Amino acid sequence: MKFSIRGVIPTVVLAAGFVSALVSSRQESTSALKHRRGTLQPRRTKSLLINPDAQPDLPSLEAATTAASAAYLNLDDIQGDVLIGMKKNKELFYFFSIANATEFKAKLASDILPLITTTTQLLSVSTQPITALNIAFSQSGLTALSITDALGDPAFAAGQFYDLANLGDPGPKNWVKQFAGTRIHGVMLFASDTQVNIDNEVADVELALGDSITKVYTLQGAARPGSEAGHEHFGFLDGISNPAIDGFTASPMPGQAVVASGSILVGEAGDYVPRPAWAKDGSFLVFRQLAQLVPEFNKFLTDNPIIEPGLTLQEGSDLLGARMVGRWKSGAPVDLAPLFDDPVLGADPTQNNDFTFEHPGSILAINQTSCPFSAHIRKTRPRADLSTPEETEHHIMRAGIPYGPEVGKREAAANTTKTERGLAFVAYQSNIGNGFQFMQSVWANNPDFVHPGQTYISGFSGANAGAPRVVTGLDPTDFTKPITLTTDFVVSRGGEYFFTPSLSAIADTLSV
Ligand code: N7H
Helix, strand or coil, rough: CCCCCCCCHHHHHHHHHHHHHHHCCCCCCCHHHHCCCCCCCCCCCCCCCCCCCCCCCCCCCHHHHHHHHHHHCCCHHHHHHHCCCCCCEEEEEEEEEEHHHHHHHHHHHHHHEEEEEEEEHHHHHCCCCEEEEEEEEHHHHHHHHHCCCCCCHHHHHHHHHHCCCCCCCCCCCCHHHHHCCCCEEEEEEEEEEEHHHHHHHHHHHHHHHHHHEEEEEEEEEECCCCCHECCCCCCCCCCCCCCCEEEEECCCCCCCCCECCHCCCCCCCCCCCCCHHHCCCCCEEEEEEEEEEEHHHHHHHHCCCCCCCCHHHHHHHHHHHHHHHHHHCCCCEECCCCCCHHHHHHHCCCCCCCCCCCCCCCCCCCCCCCCCCCCCHHHCCCCCHCCCCCCCCCCCCCCCCCCCCCCCCCHHHCCCCCCCEEEEEEEEECCCCCCCCHHHHHCCCCCCCCCCCEEEEECCCCCCCCCCEEECCCCCCCCCEEEEEECEEEEEEEEEEEECCCHHHHHHCCCC
């Protein structure tokens, strides 16, 4: 097996993948953990990631290594979650505040850094750890660590709580109280295939960090069961269209956006913002806890079927849902499959992203026959609507995971959510103002985007500060017909903006 180690702490990184296999006893002392780190541990035989057919495969280690060396990208120095996408099986978000900065820095260097999973490690089952660990810091976290450099991102510097009105949230009333304000200093992301593995790793990390941190809040995510793996709670397959990254994605799929590495990674080609040198190869992580009102959404679809000759009422309801998202539940885009789901198309990554909303003989700026302007995927990636070739400035790497239980029989019967479920939304970018923040406030929430003069706030992920949203274009037989949404089926429970530093930044700057 080829295994290129050009990173900053290669021996530690190699060993880190295997350490968590044996380190499971919660009683073990920190020094015992340190002692075991040098030992070669059994490797995984099964990936910790999921890989639904419809999502593009990750590049092989060999292909990514070749692409990375041509682009001078160091995949050993980039935390593993940034470029991987929505392929986690189980993931715990552990939000913390730093109680004792001096002690935390020492533990970060000695105990946490060796456990942090790199991009290289995640690309091959044989080098994946039992539980992957990544870490990111908020602005208040960097301040707590006495880092005074400005990272060149105003949204990050202010924190997400400050941004809530701009994002369309109806004030902080729905926010998880721990997200309100700036008391969260950082988040650790634990990912594995089993809950036991995650729980063991959390226990080990808590033991190592001791009183240097305080747990503020946790959110447990999990891929949905069985054939729903990769589908979010409304039932739609997710994680199909993430950008191909120059220097990482060896073979972009047809229709996949190709962006410079600097769109996602700070300090790389295409990131023109002045930054401190240590920030290179970090990425801004946007976290949002987005609750989904699934029974209410389903009732809305049942109550408002699109009436078309040849469609049953159920098919009309399915069509409405597909037009709100821009894809069918299988992942097939409505632009290519306008009336009925096409699961074969949906499952084929060489075809399921190969469209632009442009159709010969029709005018792009008025044509909603195949896909409404308000469709979630058109509002968040307008493709040819803006320009041909496609703009490359406003792209994010989505890396979230569903949280919460499946809809229960009583909830379905009552058409009412009783237990919270949703999407632990994670997006990486080199500039929040160009990425998530722009997408949410300038595109999704804006009734004049993408072709001004009609009303089409995104019926799906758009927000109007809690006020009703009037959406047009959903009915293919009458684009002007308004549908008023009085319920937000996606409710923001808040979140925070973080920075995911490179491993060398942790070693040389954040932990000293
Ligand atoms: Fe979306 N969903 O699972 O239903 N999203 N999204 N998203 N989203 C996409 O193409 C979903 C949210 C983007 O390249 C799909 O991978 C849900 C926010 C972008 O064509 C599905 C929530 C933002 C894309 C969903 C949610 C975005 C995208 C189609 C909230 C940014 C790619 C599958 C609970 C502000 C567009 C796919 C492209 C696709 C879902 C939120 C952004 C099914 C449930 C807040 C950029």
